[in-house]
Amino acid sequence: MIQLNDxxxxxxxxxxxxxxxxxxxxxxxxxSIRNRQITAIGKxxxxxxxxxxxxxxxxxxxxxxxxxxxxxxxxxxxxxxGTAEDEPLHDWLRKTIWPFEAKLRxxxxxxxxxxxxxxxxxxxxxxxxxxxxxxxxxAEAVKDAGLRAxxxxxxxxxxxxxxxxxxxxxxxxxxxxxxxYAGGRVSFRLxxxxxxxxxxxxxxxxxxxxxxxKVGVHMHLAESLMxxxxxxxxxxxxxxxxxxxxxxxxxxxxxxxxxxxRVLKEKDIKVAYNPVANMKLAMGVPKINHLLKLGxxxxxxxxxxxxxxxxxxxxTMKIASLFQKAFCLDPRVLPAKTVLHMATIDGxxxxxxxxxxGSLEAGKRADIILVDCRRPxxxxxxxxxxxxxxxxxxxxVDTVIIDGKIIMQERKVRTLKEENVMEKAQxxxxxxxxxxx
Numbered sequence: 319m320i321q322l323n324d325x326x327x328x329x330x331x332x333x334x335x336x337x338x339x340x341x342x343x344x345x346x347x348x349x350s351i352r353n354r355q356i357t358a359i360g361k362x363x364x365x366x367x368x369x370x371x372x373x374x375x376x377x378x379x380x381x382x383x384x385x386x387x388x389x390x391x392x393x394x395x396x397x398x399x400g401t402a403e404d405e406p407l408h409d410w411l412r413k414t415i416w417p418f419e420a421k422l423r424x425x426x427x428x429x430x431x432x433x434x435x436x437x438x439x440x441x442x443x444x445x446x447x448x449x450x451x452x453x454x455x456x457a458e459a460v461k462d463a464g465l466r467a468x469x470x471x472x473x474x475x476x477x478x479x480x481x482x483x484x485x486x487x488x489x490x491x492x493x494x495x496x497x498x499y500a501g502g503r504v505s506f507r508l509x510x511x512x513x514x515x516x517x518x519x520x521x522x523x524x525x526x527x528x529x530x531x532k533v534g535v536h537m538h539l540a541e542s543l544m545x546x547x548x549x550x551x552x553x554x555x556x557x558x559x560x561x562x563x564x565x566x567x568x569x570x571x572x573x574x575x576x577x578x579x580r581v582l583k584e585k586d587i588k589v590a591y592n593p594v595a596n597m598k599l600a601m602g603v604p605k606i607n608h609l610l611k612l613g614x615x616x617x618x619x620x621x622x623x624x625x626x627x628x629x630x631x632x633x634t635m636k637i638a639s640l641f642q643k644a645f646c647l648d649p650r651v652l653p654a655k656t657v658l659h660m661a662t663i664d665g666x667x668x669x670x671x672x673x674x675x676g677s678l679e680a681g682k683r684a685d686i687i688l689v690d691c692r693r694p695x696x697x698x699x700x701x702x703x704x705x706x707x708x709x710x711x712x713x714x715v716d717t718v719i720i721d722g723k724i725i726m727q728e729r730k731v732r733t734l735k736e737e738n739v740m741e742k743a744q745x746x747x748x749x750x751x752x753x754x755x
Contacts, residue, residue, distance in 0.1 A: 324352070324369070325350040325351055325352050325370070325371040326352050326353070326371065326372050326373070326722060327350075327372070327373050327374075327375065327684070327722065328350055328369055328370075328371035328375065329350075329374075329377050330348045330362065330374060330377060331346060331362065331378045332347055332378070332380045332688065333347065333381050333382070334347040334382045334383070334678060335381055335658070335702055335703070335706070336383075336384075336677055336678040336679065337659060337662045337678065338677040338678065343702065344359070344361055346361060347360060347361055347362060348362050348369070349382060349678065350371070351684040351686075351719070351722045352722070354683055354721045355681060355682065355722065356682055356683075356684050356686075357680060358680055359678055359679065373724065375717060375727070377717075379690065379691055379692040380717075381688070381689045381691055381706070382686055383658075383706070384675065384676055384685060384686065385443065385444025385445060385466075385662075385718065385719075385720065386445075386631040386632075386665070386687070387443070387445045387617060387661060387666050387668075387669065387675070388438065388443045388445070388446035388447065388629065389588075389590035389665050390447055390536075390567070390569040390570075390590035390592055390617075390620075390621060391434075391446055391447070391449075391620050391622055392621070392622030392623075393431045393434035393435070393446065393456060393629070394422075394426070394431045394450050394455075394456060395430065395450070395624040396431075396434045396629075397418075397426065397433075397743065397747040397750055398414075398418055398623070398624035399623045399624060399627050401414060401418065401624065402414035402625075405599075407599045407600075407601060418750065421750060421753040422451065422452070424452045424454075426746050426750060427450070427451065427452040427456060428452075428455040428458055428459050429742050429746040430743060430747075431456040431458075431460070432459040432462065432734070432742075432743070435460060435462075435465050437629045437630075438465065439463060439464075439465065439718050439733075440713075440726070440729070441628075441629065441630045441631060441711075441713070442631065442687040442689070442712060442715035442718065444466055444685040444687065445465065445466040445468075445669070445675060445685065446465070447469075447668075447669055448467055448468070448470065449472050449509040449536050449537075449569075450472055451471065451472050453470065453472075453496075453506075453509075454492055454495075457469055457496050457500065460503065460504055461499065461504070462734070463725075463733055464503075464721075464733040465503070465725075466504070466721065467503070468506070468507060468536070468670075468671070469492075469496075469505070469507070470506065470508060470509030470535075470536040471485070471488060471489035471492045471508070472485070473485040473508070473509055473520070474511045474516065475520050479519075479520075482516060482520045483520070486508075486523060486527065489509060489527075490527050490531065492506060493506040493507070493531055493533050497533075503721055507528075507533050507535055507536045507567070508524050508528050508535050509535070509536050512538040512539070512541065512551075513539070513554060513555065518560075521555070525560050525562075529563060529564065534564070534567060534670060535564050535565065535566045535567070536569070537566070537567075537568060537569065538568075538569045538570055539551055539555075539571055540568075540572055540573045540574050541569070541572060541573075542573070542601060550573065550574065550575055551573075552574060552578035552581050553577070553581070556578075556581050561581070561585040562585070565670060566585070567588050567589075567668055568582070569589075569592060569619065570590070570591075570592060571589045571604050571609070572602040572603065572604045573602060576608075579609060580612065582609070582614050583613060588614075588668035588669075589609055589615070589668070590616075590617050590618070590668065591606055591616050591618050591619065592618075592621040592634075593618075593638045593642075594620065594621065594633070595621030595625040595626055596641075598625055598626065603641065606638075607642060607646060607651050607652065610656070615664055615668050617664055617665035617667075617668035617669070618631065618634055618638050618660045618665060628712075631661055631712070632706075632711045632712050633712070634661075635658065635660075635706075635707045638652065638657050639653070639654065639656075639708075654701070654706070654707035654708060655703040657707050658703050658706055663676035663677045683721055683722070684719055684720075684721065685721065686719040687715050687719070688715070688716045689710055689714050689715055689716065691705070691714075713729075715729075716728060716729060
């Protein structure tokens with residue numbers, strides 16, 4: 319029985335892709351929002367027509383679906399977009415990206431992060447998982463933009479034990495200070511960069527800290543063919559006990575043996591699949607179909623704007639599917655509905671947020687986007703999931719609601735001055751390049 323009360327926001331006359339298996343598609347539906355939550359959702363009825371709201375959105379010709387969840391990125395790297403092109407991973411990191419990052423200042427990170435937040439709002443992402451430096455500035459940008467995020471302060475040792483421990487201490491400090499920041503829209507994890515950039519001793523300290531703080535860990539895993547002690551990265555971490563008991567979000571997971579995949583399942587490790595960066599940096603093809611068959615939770619990520627080069631999750635969803643079909647020589651692999659689940663409810667599950675977001679259900683936070691289907695490339699609408707994944711793009715997003723607040727409507731962002739954000743980021747990026755040169 320739908321319970322109707324006065325609403326803060328009422329969305330009417332839309333097709334709803336709920337991503338809830340109990341009622342997956344609702345035609346001519348409505349969504350009622352109050353106090354940041356979805357209070358009612360269903361097919362428009364005579365009773366629902368009398369629901370009063372402070373703000374009503376007529377959504378004729380639009381599809382309502384959960385805001386997209388970007389499971390792995392480095393948002394401030396918008397500043398590096400176009401600076402490190404067509405390079406192998408080792409050179410990309412050590413010759414270009416890390417020298418740039420060494421010159422970064424906290425306010426630079428804020429400017430780059432705010433540009434990334436604007437880009438994500440404009441393309442329908444409402445929540446993202448980020449790993450970078452000066453994440454307190456990223457948190458500030460998230461707060462100002464109105465997004466939701468799970469942030470991790472990066473930890474890189476690279477043979478310098480003192481630096482690794484110092485970065486861990488800083489990560490712990492941020493996790494304590496900024497937990498439940500921005501009205502609960504921001505949470506923190508610890509962020510070891512990778513097995514090849516953090517020693518086993520440091521990783522053990524990170525595990526201990528994560529368990530003590532009761533926070534998750536976000537790291538790159540099996541991204542390249544680099545190995546330690548002749549072992550695969552997952553096998554090494556399993557032997558050292560690092561994987562025991564922690565909530566781990568593992569980005570990439572490309573180079574895995576069959577046994578390592580079983581370890582991921584056994585330890586309930588969540589995977590962030592980053593198809594565009596994997597292709598651009600020629601890192602290889604993760605066996606996503608195998609992971610899904612094992613029952614492993616897999617979300618989708620863009621990776622950073624320096625290795626993608628966009629934060630458009632619509633583009634990423636399409637490539638995620640096509641990449642796997644081509645690799646497996648099977649068009650049935652990773653169908654549109656599966657990929658859309660990965661970018662919504664499964665992405666939320668990977669971040670530990672599936673009880674709050676990821677599907678449109680009464681009682682969940684109101685993170686909702688409206689896609690305008692009155693576009694030539696979205697007509698006819700025979701298959702809604704396929705239209706969203708294979709035909710839509712970020713610029714088709716008309717409205718974005720996060721935590722019950724309208725952030726963008728008719729493609730006009732309410733929380734940010736778009737031109738100012740872009741102009742400031744351009745100036746910051748130009749100064750940063752000059753510092754390195």
